[in-house]
Amino acid sequence: MPAFHGGAPERKTPARYSRGSQGTMTMEHMVLAKAPDGKAPARAAPAISVEIARMKAWLSERLTACQKDPVVEIVTLSPVLARLLLERNEKNRAISAVALDRLKRDIVEGRWEFNGETIVVSKDGKLNDGQHRCIAVAETGRAVRTTLVFGPQRDSRMTLDTGTARTVGHFLSMRGVKEANKVATVASMIWQWREHGYITRTAEKKPTKSQTLAAAADEPGIVDSIAYVSQERAAAVASHTVLAFVHWAVNKASNGVDADRFMDAVIRGENLRRGDPILYARNRLIAMRDMGVRDPGERVELLFKAWNADRRGEKVDRITIGGNTLPKLEA
Numbered sequence: 001m002p003a004f005h006g007g008a009p010e011r012k013t014p015a016r017y018s019r020g021s022q023g024t025m026t027m028e029h030m031v032l033a034k035a036p037d038g039k040a041p042a043r044a045a046p047a048i049s050v051e052i053a054r055m056k057a058w059l060s061e062r063l064t065a066c067q068k069d070p071v072v073e074i075v076t077l078s079p080v081l082a083r084l085l086l087e088r089n090e091k092n093r094a095i096s097a098v099a100l101d102r103l104k105r106d107i108v109e110g111r112w113e114f115n116g117e118t119i120v121v122s123k124d125g126k127l128n129d130g131q132h133r134c135i136a137v138a139e140t141g142r143a144v145r146t147t148l149v150f151g152p153q154r155d156s157r158m159t160l161d162t163g164t165a166r167t168v169g170h171f172l173s174m175r176g177v178k179e180a181n182k183v184a185t186v187a188s189m190i191w192q193w194r195e196h197g198y199i200t201r202t203a204e205k206k207p208t209k210s211q212t213l214a215a216a217a218d219e220p221g222i223v224d225s226i227a228y229v230s231q232e233r234a235a236a237v238a239s240h241t242v243l244a245f246v247h248w249a250v251n252k253a254s255n256g257v258d259a260d261r262f263m264d265a266v267i268r269g270e271n272l273r274r275g276d277p278i279l280y281a282r283n284r285l286i287a288m289r290d291m292g293v294r295d296p297g298e299r300v301e302l303l304f305k306a307w308n309a310d311r312r313g314e315k316v317d318r319i320t321i322g323g324n325t326l327p328k329l330e331a
Contacts, residue, residue, distance in 0.1 A: 051080050058083060062150045063125050070151030070234035077119070082134040085119070089127040095135065102208040102244065107144060111210040114145040119315045120157070121150045128157040134274035168212045177216070182226050185241040187216035189296070193249070197325040201298035221248055228260065234267045237285050242296050243267070246303045253329035254311075262307055281306035284319070297323055304329060 062071050075081070106112050119130030127134070132144075137144055168188075169181035177183055191207040192199050200206075207215065216222060222244065229243035237243070241265060251259035265271075265278045272279035281302050288299065301321045309316050311330035 032162070039281045048080065052084070052269060055080050055084055059125075063121070063123075066121075066123055066151030070149060072118075073148050073150075074114075075146060076143050077133070077137050077146045077148075079141050080137050085121065085127050085134050086131065088121065088125055088139065089131050089134075090316070092127065092131050095132065096212075098203045100132050100135055100139075101204060103132055104140050106208050106210050107136055107140050107142050109206070112144050115211075116147055118147045118149045120147065120152055120160075122154040123151050124154055126154055127153060128154065128166070129160050135136075145271075168209050168216075169199040171209070171213060172216060178223060181228050182241050182244065183216055183222050184212055186222045186226065186245045188212050188217065189241070189300070190219060190248070191215045192221075193326060198323070199245075199300050199324075201295060201297070219248070221251070225251065229263055229267065231267050236289070237267055237282060238289070238299050239296070242299045244299060249304070250307050250329055252329070254331055257261050258311075262310065266303065266306075275317065277306040277309035277316045277319065280316055280319060301326055 007220060014165055062073070065071050120128040122128045133144075133146065167181070168184035172180035172183055186206055189199050192205060195207070196205055225244040226240060227246040229240055229247055234240060234243055245267070247259055247263045250262060264277065266282050266285075269279065269282050272282070284302060285299060298321050301323070302319060304326050305319045305321070308327060308330045309319070
């Protein structure tokens with residue numbers, strides 16, 4: 001199987017192929033990419049035209065070579081190359097706006113990592129896999145490192161992505177994190193709170209896997225909060241992840257003062273009297289569970305407001321929640 005190492009030919013240097021010590025084809029190269037703002041440099045108009053022609057020839061070489069054996073190459077996927085590959089994107093699946101937005105965020109914010117995952121071009125030159133990555137590169141104007149495979153049969157695309165997708169919980173578990181799925185959920189909630197000011201189930205408002213992993217790494221206290229709320233009666237009130245997020249948040253706001261007391265009262269309901277905001281929140285949480293209300297944002301908002309009322313020593317017979325920006329927590 002021929003393996004070209006590198007990417008497109010360097011702009012000022014003709015393509016050079018040489019046999020390595022193991023007989024592997026190697027090539028020195030550099031792919032012209034757009035500026036970070038997505039605009040071509042002032043001098044780039046003729047250069048881009050030359051680059052497009054060069055890249056077309058580069059693709060043609062690989063498509064010719066893969067007729068005999070598949071070609072595998074690690075490349076810099078530039079906006080020029082991405083657009084040329086997208087011209088070969090015939091009868092692919094519909095674009096997911098959410099998936100595309102997450103890829104673009106990771107690329108623009110510097111979280112893209114080369115992991116060996118492939119973009120696949122079939123033997124007849126069609127894009128089998130990688131359209132979202134190519135569109136993300138084309139629209140952001142940012143080049144990324146990736147692996148290109150040329151040569152599979154066109155129909156082989158029907159066998160792609162048939163395995164189990166790795167979740168953030170899987171990644172955290174691989175790092176030895178306990179309660180990995182719960183940590184991933186709480187980390188996602190932390191990111192949403194910091195980024196948007198509220199918690200939502202809307203897919204486009206959720207973090208990417210990389211953003212969630214980063215939030216989990218930045219907040220080791222998540223594990224402690226999950227452990228604390230994993231009490232016998234907790235599930236009767238709300239999910240462990242909602243309770244753990246609130247415990248983590250109020251612990252941060254109050255520097256640890258009374259966070260455990262507050263959560264114990266929410267979970268156990270002991271020594272609470274009428275008018276106590278914690279009692280009101282607890283009863284309403286149980287009612288929401290019984291009615292099948294699944295929105296975690298409403299539960300978090302209710303608990304945030306109950307915490308604030310309790311800190312101010314207020315008595316309440318009602319707490320209004322509307323899914324809006326979460327209130328600032330009282331210290």
